[in-house]
Amino acid sequence: MSSSEKPVRTRFAPSPTGFLHVGGIRTALFGWLVAHQAGGQFILRLEDTDKAREVAGADEHIIKSLRALGLDYDEGPDKGGPYAPYRQSQRLDSYKAWAQKLIDAGRAYGDPLSPAEVQALRDRARAAKKPFLYRDYRPANPPAWDGARPLRFKSEPKAYKWHDEVMGDLSTGPEVIDDFILIKSDGYPTYNFAHIVDDAEMKISHVIRGQEFLASVPNYLNLYEALGLERPRLATMPHILGPDGNKKLSKRDGAKDVLDYIRDGYLPDALVNFIASLGWNDGSEQEIFSREELIKKFSLSHVQKSGARFDERRLEWMNGHYIRQMGVEQLSDLLNKSPNDYWGKGKSAEPTYKKAVLAQVIDRLKYLSELPQLTGFFFTKPSNQSVRQLYEAPEDRLLKDMPKGQMGSLLKAASQKLHTSQFDPDNLQACLNSLLEELETKPGVLFPIIRIALSGAQSTPSLPGVLSVLGKSESLARMASAEKILES
């Protein structure tokens, strides 16, 4: 019974209980890729059957996150579609109907035990270091289901072998099959039941989900059979692990909301590329994949079976790469269009000036929110304090033992010479070079003195670059004020 000819429809089915981190996004991304590759549909379905854990606004947040990364879906709660609604809390009738079929077939029954009683049984099993199986206590004559008790699946334990698109061939014995709850006493279905019904009704072809569901698959297989449903293809994603520990990436381990990455100025394409490469590769040595390449080359069978650690430095590198690849024009456009202000002090500066500044710093930008820190001095004069501080305790070895008076006279000489120069990078370079000869000093001495005067920082883009962007009058004014500081 192959499902290979069925049209490809994948879904991302988060529960609205919080934000989306990289792990969640990766699951969504892979589903999105599988769908796009086959010209199929990608569906968003909200699994909001636990009203206690539900977080207000989480659904909006999830939708925003997907949108921010360009992972558009064809059907979803806010979009509708042929199998609407796409919110489980609005599909209760559907679950009831399927549940009734099971009851009629003698494959579901009301659970007579109270939660406390079940818990007592569970504790006992645990104390005996045995796995807990409800079916060991299955009532001989269960009460009719009245909707106020949980409805349990009457399982038929057996061994299973099945194929997982990522993990390969898997198998388990009958001892893992149990009577799990289909519908809770509050009337909502459990994930275990609802997702199976929905996937079938929505004609989902591939179920792509995290490793935490692997152990439940045999139970799902048992339920598919009871329901007479053909099971979709199954693909299990290994977990993404935290940077240091081996634990699954979680909020506690510092997993960040993907929207925070967006806000910090990580580019959607870079983020997508990075997340895809966490656990997937095409078998070649390629590292950078455009979205189109990803769609073309992605394959579930090339997804790594083992968990991947999340390395933020690699993300930074990749993002920097994407930024550089974009170039000044495009980056400038993007900055203008962004709802976020990455410019800081430079916010209201002239567009052409901002572009010139961008050209100076684009090579050292790892993410956009670094911009203010990198460019501040282009827009406002450095504080006297920061200039003084650097002159008094310079980190440059050559400057360390130099008296302030000497620095002052070097700066003065530089000022005078620069006064005669054209302020374009080439002429400035030439000017600085001849200045070195005239003053018989080394670049390692003279340049930091000028740099500090201009920027109040010990490292900046190249001096000719900085001078030419700042312009003659501003540069000379800053140098003059630094001279005063050195005199005092």
Next chain:
RNA sequence: GGCCCCAUCGUCUAGCGGCUAGGACACCAGGUUUUCAUCCUGGCAACAGGGGUUCGAUUCCCCUUGGGGUCACCA
């Protein structure tokens, strides 16, 4: 504890019986006639351990070890 999954440089990974075990990030050194960065060049660095199978194992099998998941009226 039962069951299931996993295991190549610090990290992400290539490898699908024969390779000097390759690439990328990070790190280190040198270069791009000043700093930081970019870019280029070079370097450091891995098959968890033990048994098999085989002419030959990183690769196939078994055991051990280690890591993870699961055993909810959460998903």
